[in-house]
């Protein structure tokens with residue numbers, strides 16, 4: 001399969017009381033298997049809104065989204081959730097690890113939810129990224145950079161074809177941001193497509209293609 005994401009004429013409007021906020025309009029967009037795509041845009045331009053739609057976290061939109069060969073609109077909630085769990089890994093800007101579980105348990109969580117938990121496989125991921133020393137620590141006992149790196153490994157746990165990262169370096173200093181970006185590059189080199197939203201112009205140096213979101217539209221370059 002070549003295209004893993006195909007979007008046609010995507011639109012999104014938030015309704016708040018009597019107010020309608022048009023955030024995305026007329027967007028056509030594709031991602032091919034194995035690509036690293038960066039999306040830049042000012043705060044409030046709709047980047048997270050876009051990622052939530054692509055990541056099947058929000059199903060209120062106009063237009064059509066096809067993910068891994070399945071058009072989303074006719075699918076039931078259950079089918080959509082399954083498609084998401086099987087194919088998509090998420091990395092968020094803010095710390096999203098569960099505080100009452102160790103790093104190892106957090107990383108294994110997506111597999112556990114699918115009924116195939118295996119901390120051995122989670123440990124293998126930690127080793128692959130040179131992070132086995134934090135396996136048995138709790139989130140409150142590791143650094144911000146380590147938290148994001150653990151979140152990336154959690155996103156990889158079900159071997160997704162697409163990793164969606166929403167400003168994964170937004171809360172990190174330069175040094176840690178580079179480590180996290182290098183991890184994402186490694187994820188990509190291992191075969192997963194990456195769709196990353198960032199404020200950081202430098203981060204686009206990691207991407208095969210760069211897009212800008214503003215005024216509700218996505219433009220290349």
Ligand SMILES: Nc1ncnc2c1ncn2[C@@H]1O[C@H](COP(=O)(O)OP(=O)(O)O)[C@@H](O)[C@H]1O
Nearest residue numbers: 014016021023042043044045046047048049050
């Ligand atoms: N749940 C919501 N209800 C109403 N408006 C929202 C909601 N989420 C986001 N918005 C608005 O949509 C616009 C885009 O937000 P967002 O996608 O978070 O932008 P970005 O991630 O680029 O900073 C903003 O004007 C924001 O206030």
Ligand SMILES: [Mg+2]
Nearest residue numbers: 047048049166
């Ligand atoms: Mg955002």
